[in-house]
Amino acid sequence: MAEVVLTGLGKVYGDGTRAVDDLNLEIRDGEFLVLVGPSGCGKTTALRMIAGLEHISEGTIHIGEKVVNGVPSRDRDVAMVFQSYALYPHLNVRENIGFGLSLRKLPKKEIERRVREVAEVLELQEHLDRKPRALSGGQRQRVAMGRAIVREPQVFLMDEPLSNLDAKLRVQMRAQIARVQRDLGVTTVYVTHDQTEAMTLGDRVAVMKRGVLQQVGPPQELYDRPVNLFVAGFIGSPGMNLVTTRLDRDAEGRYWVALNSDALLLPESVLHQRPALADHVGEDVVLGIRPEDMEDVALADAQEGQLLHSVADLVEAMGSDVLVHFPIDAEPVVTEDTKELALDAGTEDLPSLTKGRDTVMVGRFSPRTR
Ligand code: ATP
Incomplete structure (x- = not known):
């Protein structure tokens, strides 16, 4: 596990769009930090820079003691869960969850053991031989989570992992993500545009608007003491x-x-x-x-x-x-x-x-x- 520190982080896309502007954030070891804001505020871009999937225009990213700006994604020891789940359709659940471990050429027995453990945590034992198309949305989401967990990374990065689920399932999966993260204690950065998800999941919540961090703090603090009208209007439902x-x-x-x-x-x-x-x-x-x-x-x-x-x-x-x-x-x-x-x-x-x-x-x- 590790802390993630963003210092003066900025992203300007090739067409001149400034997606992230001077973002400074210290995500503590084991913390669940939620990046929240309306569509286009730059939260996905920030997450992708941490993941190593997006070039950094300005600033630095530390994971643990290390500056990772130039480190390729696969060497950052982070695991990302995408909105689309990005499962391999031709592989069954067991192979999807174990895919990253097979790439690392871990012994078959160890892969099998770790996949079984994770399947148990996520209640997927009965589905290990199924292909993704034979799974419900919630089960697919859990496979995507399983694939991240099994790697035992230093950091989880999650990009709107619940947005393809219906409202009821979203509430169930939200609780499951909270439990798993708490049990594993892995530093987690979670992106969403849903303020209810942010409030319920985050140890701290960082609110962004047009690439600029507006406020970061525990959910109740944002609710009780928003620093500006944007945060006041964004946090809380209604x-x-x-x-x-x-x-x-x-x-x-x-x-x-x-x-x-x-x-x-x-x-x-x-x-x-x-x-x-x-x-x-x-x-x-x-x-x-x-x-x-x-x-x-x-x-x-x-x-x-x-x-x-x-x-x-x-x-x-x-x-x-x-x-x-x-x-x-x-x-x-x-x-x-x-x-x-x-x-x-x-x-x-x-x-x-x-x-x-x-x-x-x-x-x-x-x-x-x-
Ligand atoms: P959403 O919730 O809709 O995914 P977001 O907050 O995650 O939004 P980003 O996807 O990070 O926002 O996008 C931030 C800004 O950067 C937006 O204005 C977007 O149009 C722009 N942007 C994203 N990707 C690119 C790109 N490849 N080239 C140019 N501009 C981009």
């Missing part, structure tokens, strides 16, 4: 509501915003976390509110400065949650209503607070829906 509004301060030093003709009082904790807000009185700011930080309360229970009138235009029952959509100053907003939140009415805790180029605030408010 996403954070972002509404532009004017910030005011009253004679008692309390801060207010106006939404839907209601004056809303910002919880004091918001100001403790973001003292810089004081510099933006009288200016437009972006208010960010997580869907679960609003609650539907009875009018009689609403406290001063916490009531936001709106009329729900769509209610979606999701089983455990109900999503209520309503407008704030003509912007569509969504709130997640649960029993727990209803019990919690009127509290002012947990403002998850964010800072954008100007200022982003998050508070807990009580919209009334009908």
Whole structure:
């Protein structure tokens, strides 16, 4: 196992496209790091540079103690799992999993033993004699994983390995990947555009946009303290509501915003976390509110400065949650209503607070829906 260190990593393609720009990341020994971002943000390019499948334009990559910039892929001791699985159709599961070991000319007995062990971990024992075309999508995905695991590499590199699976299978395989990685403790870099995968799998998550790293940290930190509007909007499902509004301060030093003709009082904790807000009185700011930080309360229970009138235009029952959509100053907003939140009415805790180029605030408010 080894740490992977990217220093000033950059990639400019032949046509001048800058896919990765000055990427600095230290992926710790045994860590599960998820690179996430929208399509085209450069995450696959970064992964392929680590794998040795893409020429590095700028910067350096260390794997363990070694700079690997000029080292061919096969000598980097990394194993990659692709979105397409890239299985050999003419080989059965046993031969597909053992292929890399056969290339290395390991003794047949050892190959057989290691393939059997891996097949057991991935519950593929019954399918060892089958060809890929006779396997389900989930089984193929596990064979692709098996092929990476059996090599016992220093680093796993995974490029959207679950995106060809249906939603239910994706959840199952996600848990399996998490378990296998935890048990083996192999340093892993995992690329996805799916923020739910990123949040559930990553020890840390690195968010990229247009080739530039925006923020890296544990999932909860990104959720609670996104450093800019992009991360605030990208992390979380449904996403954070972002509404532009004017910030005011009253004679008692309390801060207010106006939404839907209601004056809303910002919880004091918001100001403790973001003292810089004081510099933006009288200016437009972006208010960010997580869907679960609003609650539907009875009018009689609403406290001063916490009531936001709106009329729900769509209610979606999701089983455990109900999503209520309503407008704030003509912007569509969504709130997640649960029993727990209803019990919690009127509290002012947990403002998850964010800072954008100007200022982003998050508070807990009580919209009334009908
Ligand atoms: P996706 O999730 O869609 O795979 P990504 O975040 O992995 O996207 P990359 O595939 O790394 O993004 O691409 C980053 C940028 O580099 C994109 O603008 C893409 O069009 C460009 N790009 C990728 N490969 C090449 C290439 N061979 N030549 C020129 N530009 C490329």
